[in-house]
Amino acid sequence: MIEAQQPTTMRIFHPTLKQGSRIPTMLSTQVLHCDPASVSFDPSTSQPRITSPDTLNSLSVAAKNLIDLQPVAFPTETVYGLGALALNSSAASCIFAVKGRPPDNPLIVHVSSLDMLYGLLPRSFKMPESYKLLIRRFWPGALTLLFPSDPNTIPSIITANQPTVAIRMPSHPVARALIALANAPVAAPSANSSGKPSPTTAEHVRRDLDGKVSVILDGGACGVGLESTVVDGLQPDGKIRVLRPGGITVEDITKVLQEGIQDPKLVPQVLVHRRDYRDEHLEAAPSTPGMKYRHYSPTAPVILLMTASPPPENVTPSSAQSFLVRLKDEIQPSSSIKVGLLVLTDSTLGTLTLPTIDGVEWCRYELGPVDDPAVTARRLFDGLLSLDQQHVDVILIEEVNETNEGLAIMNRVRKAASEVRWITF
Template sequence: MSFTTRILKVDPTSIKFVNGTPEISDKETLTNLQTAAHELTTTHNAIGFPTETVYGLAGSALSDESVKSIYKAKNRPADNPLITHISSIDQLKRKLINYEIPEVYRNLINHFWPGPLTILLPITEDCPISSLVTANQDTFAVRMPSHPVARALIAISDTPIAAPSANASTRPSPTLAEHVYNDLKGKIPIILDGGSCEVGVESTVVDGLVDPPMLLRPGGVSLEEIKQVGGGKWQNIVIAKKTAGKLEPVKTPGMKYRHYSPTAKVVLFIDCGDGQEEIGNYIKKHNIDIDATKIALLQSKSFKSNPKFINKELGVTGNEISHNLFKYLREVDEEDKVDLIFVEGVDETNEGLAIMNRLSKAAMEVVHGK
């Protein structure tokens, strides 16, 4: 099925929550949210919407057909599970679980919900969530987004939604509505345009059902923050390996397959000082004609600009780099049409762990300094 994809403007600042219920002062925003909610609840079509992390592709987590629409639009492998999004703990308990949330998560939920933290919960026999969401695992991943548009959409439809990032599979995640349109136009009917995403990388995913707990995917909540507020068992949290094997089942997205990759080749430089020597050596080694090759340089703290490159400043702080990473990967790829993207690596502390997780999966080659 082919759609005429509509972009519907929504104003996040016009939405506030009172006792978990959205109150919307802007008429256009209310109308467009109601239109999107109607699409979710009366059809099996997937739609694009903003979250605080990246733009998501939403379908009912309770409907096999809706989940199939997500996988089809993205061309996503069916063994790559999805995260379920809720608007409130009340909705989680009414719609998905008949038990109390495990105590191990209490401090994390108190600090980071709503927000970019995803937890794993057990699947019970009467859980109505589609097995296509979980890839037939015995757990499901769930979070409560803090973006007003995302949370309002879920509340108005009163439907837990499965939502991966709203990009074509393997492509960089979208942080603007236009990124979604570029990847998925004709494949989905609606994109809610709420402006730029604040965080810029996906949510952190943790599994507190195992001992010690595991960090399955670094993201918008740092490992250091989890240890700081989680208490008890979270002091011993273990980081899962970055990429699972082809036949290995996974409990969360981001652990399998190539991700976040532009069309242009990405080369990641780690511990390379100002980058001048290693970039020069790379160009010489690969016989690259820099006058005939279009190259972008995404730099942060140390790399120097090059007048022959398209230079982009990712920022200095972890927040700035996270916010700009996917945006600039897409910009130099889709708008500047570069052949090569050189990226400066960062320390894997705080936000840096999530940044380097994404970059290591986007890169086709990694250069280490001496």
């Protein structure tokens, strides 16, 4: 964990938006420690109780930055977020400036209470029964729901001019307390430069955004490690569409709906975008992050190794040994290379004896057991970022079974990979 209350300064210029114009601003980044265990919530008021004076001070500093329309990096249970006031266009613009984020990529709005949620919704909106069940079970938590957007309340920069807005209530005590202290909804994508792997520790954020934000709250490593699951239950057919798999699994969503709706005929079908259906209009003009642009990519190119799924008809798999032996000649035949491997601890590839090859250094990072994808989810982004820190020339990552958290893992891996290879053993 990063030392608390120690400011670090990087002399760079950052385009901050003020009064509609971009002006150069040098920032000194403070990394402030927060103890999540010192934060609890009064169930009757949804207000935080904070027993640690240091944590209260850190949260107060961060909340003041938000109120002053400055972005703040903070932990959530999924990944670290880069937050700004959601209902202020100038504040939200700073998120896009810091990240280098395309303007047609919408933001998720985070709330600290149901009262704050209802304050954002059109008065005419009637909450679907499916949403009531999902909110009761998964909020606070890693589930984002699409709601109709009230253009008189939600700035168009948040929704990328779409008619819906994505909203969630984080379960991380530091995130929820920050929103409550600011007393305003907070828009927050992941706290990284656009396109890079999402950060799961404050140190990940500091390496990337030092000098670009004033405050990073360090609340420890994220427990989930992947972004929230995004669900659209607003369509006329009543079906639940998972637009982005994430921290809440499709299996869990299906189970809650089946248990909560007595008549089996009324249980909505759960569909996963790109697995169960395609929507070209949605992909061209997404209503939620992570659908249009390449994401999660480290500096080194990533090759996805398919070890279980059958290859396309026109593809002949290579043996694992021959692929590894030929890799140097394919990448950099005239000089030494470092090869990063993200492998499952007990898989065939993970337990394979790597060949000894002149000019090749292997750098392994274990993603956890085959049968525990929740561990792999927590370790995926840290693995990509850690291997990048070792300056590897290429990263190999093996396929994960697409059940439970594995669906979200493979969603991220496919977007990070520049190439896919099929191998056999």
